[in-house]
Amino acid sequence: MxxxxxxxxxVRNLQPLTLSPHSAVNFIYGDNGSGKTSLLEAISLMASGKSFRSSQIKHVLAHDDEQMVLKLSVSDDHLGECELDSLRLRSGDYLLKMNGSVLTSQAQAAQWLPVQIIEPNTFKLLSGSPEERRQFIDWGxxxxxxxxxAQWKVFRKQLKQRNAVLKQKESEWLSIWNDGFIESALQIDAHRRAYxxxxxxxxxxxxxxxxxxxSVQLAYxxxxxxxxxxxxxxxxQQDRDLVLGYTQSGPHRAELRIKVDKYLASDVLSRGQQKTVVAALKIAQGALFQQETQRSTIYLVDDLASELDEKHRFALCKLLEDLKCQVFITSIDKEKLTDIWQPRSSKLFHVEQGVITEQAQADGSA
Ligand SMILES: Nc1ncnc2c1ncn2[C@@H]1O[C@H](COP(=O)(O)OP(=O)(O)OP(=O)(O)O)[C@@H](O)[C@H]1O
Ligand SMILES: [Mg+2]
Structure with a gap:
């Protein structure tokens, strides 16, 4: 896809641009501050509606601009062709369109863009909040x-209604909400276990x-x-729920613990090992997605060299190549990418002060 x-x-420091990426590997290199991460950020913004490095999207909007425009043409073996357009204004107003029609939910665009991100802060999937790992499972x-x-939305609604009843201390209404809550909670749980x-x-x-x-173990x-x-x-827990005013237990509190024997991986693994584990989680998720849907994942790999030695960088690139999916991969030095990996087909882009230009490759291809 x-x-x-x-x-x-x-978008940040990037000059307005139009790119035709390769359907396989896209190498992007340039100095610190040139705009490499910003390019990947723009793609991920379209896929998830969120930035992977700023909690507020207003920080992604270029300081001198009043609006951010993103357009992606996507091609999918199963879904067909699609044009996604988004417009964000400094006021916060946001418009998302698919093939010219306004979308009411980000999920509709996300479906077309199964994007996985591997970047320097990626190891936080291990050390961050359980919510991040729940989101990871739910992506799959x-x-x-x-x-x-749809089931997830029903569950969120049930949870919200039950919490509202708990807050109002309306214990007589609880039994009515409990059945629906439990039913949808078990559906979510069954999906997660099966996945x-x-x-x-x-x-x-x-x-x-x-x-x-x-060697790590995944404990759900x-x-x-x-x-x-x-x-x-x-x-x-009903009495305690009433005192607290919220539902203590349910799929909203699920956790995926990633362990090395009896320790949490984030407490014992080195930074590079943590990045390796997270890369394995993300590549495995993309691989499984491809096997089960015959569609392909899009990988955004930012600053490949950070934390990973040459051997691990090569192993990671090889796995991405085996997946035969579209990859955008950045590095400060061109050599850190091209010396270790010569995929069958690729494009090379240089970024300089926000300007991205396609470079001719050593074999003469442009
Ligand atoms: N909202 C913004 N408007 C304009 N410029 C911005 C904005 N936010 C960040 N910048 C600038 O954009 C530039 C590009 O940042 P980016 O993180 O994309 O660089 P990079 O090539 O990934 O660098 P590095 O190799 O250090 O990771 C930086 O110089 C940064 O100061
Ligand atoms: Mg960067």
Missing amino acids: PIRRLTLSG IFHVEQDFM LKRFKPEFERILNQLDAHI YPGWDKDSELSAVMAR
Whole structure:
């Protein structure tokens, strides 16, 4: 599912541009501060509606511009062709269109852009909040199971309504909300369990290829005492829920613990090892997505050299090549990329003070 064409303006320091990326590998190199991460950020913004490095999107809007425009032409073997357009104003107003029609949810655009990001802060997937790891699992389900988004929305609504009742201390209404809450909670949990069952062997295979010396275990906790029925847990915790004014247990509290024996991986692995584990998680997720949908993932790999030695960089690139998907990969030095990896087909882009130009490759291809 490659991005065929990308047009942008008003993104950080980048000059307005139109690019025709390669459907396989796109090398992007340039000095510090030239605009490499900004290019990847623009793609991820279209895919998720969020920036992977600023909590507020207003920081992505170029200081001297009043609006940010992103346009992507995407081509997918299964879904067909699609044009995604977004316009963000400094006021915060936002318009997202697909083939000229206004979209009401970001998820509709996300479906077309199964983007995975591997960047220097990626190791935070291990050390960050459980929410990040829940989102990680849910990405895999969302992109494979058609009905997951709708079920997730139902669950969020049930949770909100139950919490409102708890806040108002309306205990007599709780029994009415409990059944619906439990039903949708169990649906979400079943999706997550089934996904992780398929995901774990793929993850082990990929991690072994990246680094055979690291061994980690993935332990899933559903968000309630796993030895009890959710209905029993809800009954047991009802009085405390009423005191607290919110629902203590459920899929909104699920956790994926990533462990090395009895320790959390984030407490014992080196920074490079953590990046390797997270890269394995993300490559495994993309690989599984491809196997299950016959569609392909788009990888954004920012600053490949950071934290990873040559051996690990090469192993990671090799896995990406084997996936035969579209990759955007940045580095400060061209050599750090091209010396270790000569994929069958690629394009090379140089970024200088916000201007991106396609370079001729050593073999003469432009
Ligand atoms: N909102 C903004 N408007 C204009 N320029 C900005 C804005 N936000 C950041 N910049 C500038 O954009 C430039 C590009 O940043 P970016 O992070 O994309 O560079 P980079 O090539 O990834 O650098 P590095 O190699 O250090 O990671 C920086 O010089 C930064 O100061
Ligand atoms: Mg950068």
